[in-house]
Amino acid sequence: MEQAIEIIRNEHRRFATVLFCLEGVLKDLRRTGAMPDVALMETIVDYIDSFLDRYHHPKEDEYLFPALQQRHPAAGALLDRLQTQHRDGERLLAGMKRALADLAAGGADALSALTDAATAYIAFEREHVRIEETELIPLAEKHLLARDWAFIAAAFAENQDPLFGDDRKRRFERLFTKIVTMAPAPHGVGAPLTAGNGR
Numbered sequence: 001m002e003q004a005i006e007i008i009r010n011e012h013r014r015f016a017t018v019l020f021c022l023e024g025v026l027k028d029l030r031r032t033g034a035m036p037d038v039a040l041m042e043t044i045v046d047y048i049d050s051f052l053d054r055y056h057h058p059k060e061d062e063y064l065f066p067a068l069q070q071r072h073p074a075a076g077a078l079l080d081r082l083q084t085q086h087r088d089g090e091r092l093l094a095g096m097k098r099a100l101a102d103l104a105a106g107g108a109d110a111l112s113a114l115t116d117a118a119t120a121y122i123a124f125e126r127e128h129v130r131i132e133e134t135e136l137i138p139l140a141e142k143h144l145l146a147r148d149w150a151f152i153a154a155a156f157a158e159n160q161d162p163l164f165g166d167d168r169k170r171r172f173e174r175l176f177t178k179i180v181t182m183a184p185a186p187h188g189v190g191a192p193l194t195a196g197n198g199r
């Protein structure tokens, strides 16, 4: 498989893991009625925001999408749809951030607003990744030329582009580890959430 595609797919898996963790935390909250761990939720939202906006989407918007548009113009409608979804996802995430800030400030009904926003966000992003995995990537594999892949690989290569470089990667690794460490088992490796230890 092309190295660039492998990087994109690995990032989708990493993102899916964080969404799964978020979904599990929400299920626990509904089951136990405990208050959410605001610090954990903030870390998850911070990770997703930084990861998508500054790390993952630029790889797609600035390199993969234009290359496919050039080699296979018939993919234009699909690429427009995916780029619109990037923007819509940012709006949904911003809504989740607002609901989380309300919750931290003790706002009435903030918890149900947060769970509604997060549930909608998870479903939206899962569908987006599904379309990329099942439609975008197969088209890219079919139509991009070796020189396109070489150009994209050079752009993605660590240490060569400050956008995707080692420091940034290390920061995401630290944030990811923090989420997995904080999240209650079985969604992470933290202490399981019970009605008695809700935070």
Ligand SMILES: [Fe+2]
Pocket: 057, 060, 082, 086, 128, 132
């Ligand atoms: Fe995307």
Ligand SMILES: [Fe+2]
Pocket: 012, 056, 060, 129, 132
């Ligand atoms: Fe993606």
